Amino acid sequence: MTKFRLAIIATAFALLIGLAGYNWYSSLHPRSNVTTSQVDPAVRIGGNFTLTDQDGKAVDQTILNGKWTAVFFGYTYCPDVCPLTLQSLARTKAALEKSIGGKNADKLQIVFITVDPARDTPANMKAYLASGGFPPGVIGLTGTPEQITAVERAYRISAAKVGEGDTYTYNHTSLVYLMDPQGHFHSPLMSDLTPQQSAEQITDAMKGR
Numbered sequence: 001m002t003k004f005r006l007a008i009i010a011t012a013f014a015l016l017i018g019l020a021g022y023n024w025y026s027s028l029h030p031r032s033n034v035t036t037s038q039v040d041p042a043v044r045i046g047g048n049f050t051l052t053d054q055d056g057k058a059v060d061q062t063i064l065n066g067k068w069t070a071v072f073f074g075y076t077y078c079p080d081v082c083p084l085t086l087q088s089l090a091r092t093k094a095a096l097e098k099s100i101g102g103k104n105a106d107k108l109q110i111v112f113i114t115v116d117p118a119r120d121t122p123a124n125m126k127a128y129l130a131s132g133g134f135p136p137g138v139i140g141l142t143g144t145p146e147q148i149t150a151v152e153r154a155y156r157i158s159a160a161k162v163g164e165g166d167t168y169t170y171n172h173t174s175l176v177y178l179m180d181p182q183g184h185f186h187s188p189l190m191s192d193l194t195p196q197q198s199a200e201q202i203t204d205a206m207k208g209r
Contacts, residue, residue: 045177045185046071047154051113051147054126054140063139064183067109068206071177073157075116076128081174083133086112088195089176090135095199107181108202113141115159115172117148178205 050060064071070089074082089110096108112129114120120128125140142148152159159172176189178201186205189198 045155046179046183049147049151049154051141051143051151052122054122054129054142056122059139059141061183063111064179064181066181067107068181068186068202069109069111069179069183070189070202071111071113071155071179072175073113073115073152073155073159073172074174075114075170075172076120076124077116077169079169085174085176085191086110086134086138088198090133091195092189092198092202093135095196096202099199099203107206110135110138111141112138113148113151115148115152115157115170117142117145178202180205 046061046064048061050058053059063069070092072082072085072089074085076082093108093110112125114125120140120142122140122142125142129138129140141151143151151157155177157173159170162169162171174191176191176198178186178189180186187201189201193201
C-alpha cells in the first residue's frame with residue numbers, strides 16, 4: 001500500500017472521528033431553533049396581558065407604562081439564544097449609559113417572558129435572572145399555559161415544543177420588541193444588530209427620530 005493511499009485513509013479516518021465527536025457534542029448540547037423575521041407594520045403587536053413576575057406578584061401590561069421596554073420571549077432552559085440575547089441587552093444598556101447618560105439609560109427596562117411555563121416557575125425565573133452575566137433589574141414573567149398562549153398571540157410569537165422528557169427545547173421567535181412608554185410597539189431590535197447599533201436605535205426612538 002502506497003504512502004499516498006495511507007494518507008487518504010488516515011485523513012478519512014480523522015474526518016470520521018471528528019464527525020462522530022461533533023454529533024456526540026451536539027446530542028449533549030442541543031441548540032434551540034429560533035425564527036427571526038421582520039415585523040409587518042400593518043400587524044398590531046402587543047396588548048393586554050396578565051402574568052406573574054419572578055417575585056410571585058401578578059402584573060399586567062401597565063408595567064410597560066412610563067419607560068421604554070425591550071420585550072423578549074424565551075425560556076430558562078434555552079441552551080444558547082436566550083442567554084446570549086440577555087447578555088447582548090446588558091451590553092446595549094451599557095452602551096446607552098455611555099451615549100445618553102445613566103439617567104436616560106434607566107428609562108429602558110427589559111422584560112423577559114417565558115414560553116415554557118411548565119418549568120419556568122417564578123422561583124426558577126428569579127434564580128435564572130440573578131445568575132451572572134444578565135442585566136440587573138430584568139423583569140421575568142411567567143404564568144399559566146393559557147396566559148402564556150394569550151401573550152404569545154398578542155405579540156405574534158411562534159413557540160413550539162420540541163422533544164419529550166426533561167430535555168425538551170422550544171423553537172421560538174427571537175425578536176426583541178421595543179415598546180414605547182405608552183406600551184405601544186415601536187420597532188424590532190433585530191438579532192443581527194450589535195449592542196451599539198441597538199443602543200443607537202433606542203436613542204433615536206427616545207429622541208423621537
